[in-house]
Amino acid sequence: MISIRAMVSHDREIVYEMLQKTGVFSVQAINLAMEYIDAYLFNADQEEYRVVVGEEAQGQVVVFACFGPAAGTEGTSRIYWLVVTPALQHQGIGSEMLSWIEERMREEGMRLVVIEVTSEERHAAFVRFFLEQNYRQVGRIRNYFRAGEDMLFYIKYLQAEPSC
Template sequence: MTAPVSPAESKLEIREMTIDDLSEVFHIGEEVFTAEFSPTLYRTWDEYEITTLFNSDSELCLVAELNETIVGFALGTTVEKQRGPWKYGYLVWLGVRPKVQKAHIGRELFRELRRRMREQGVRMIIVDTAADNEAALGFFRKQGFGNPREHVYLSLNLTRSRRK
């Protein structure tokens, strides 16, 4: 088993995602956000969400390059409520290749995303994850997130439902 590479030992660069990065980001997401990992994931990982975020909030779509290879990404957006006093940041997706997840790449991606959101006037960042995703919960707590709220969603499998 290969030991994780630390950013200090290698050249880590966090930068804005470009159109040429979309395919690689999609493939990393496929590797990380699998049905086996999270069978009840209420949002699906797909290329449409990536391109939508890239087209609307490209400055909040970041990639991490380690030795000139993309190994992670962060996709965010901002939300302003009409007549609301605050601008919110929303970290929609954060993914790092499994082989380098212990190298603090996610932390560096989040730091840059937070910096950019602060420059845009964001006062609060929200993120969601599955309640049983202990790794993600631990990661987000280390980044300063707190005040968790449980989110309940219901599903109806129409292929098994006989009601009209």
């Protein structure tokens, strides 16, 4: 069981190392994550997203996530990042954090969650994780990131899915 709280500045280096140690993220992706984190930590006016961390019983940060409402929408939210420290992956920590995030979203009246993921094989574990959490793929933009690397879109309705 993890204890989830808002990220604070002394967590920054821990999360940076966590991103590097996964061996999954490119330098550009890590830099982008750090931009989100820095905007959250050092820009008091920023309200677009939240960054949270989860600690194990000994107080060690073992997971972090960044999420928030999708700009220009009503009731749609996005998860930008959800990363578990590599040594503790596949132990339910990511699922626990995701459940916590979804509950916060429900409390805030969100009805839909959107996740964007690269199609690179090294991200296949992320895709499997979200499929196991009842997300479903609804779109693909071919060659989005570069030739041969697509962007995949996954969604989950937090309330009953509207009929068309």
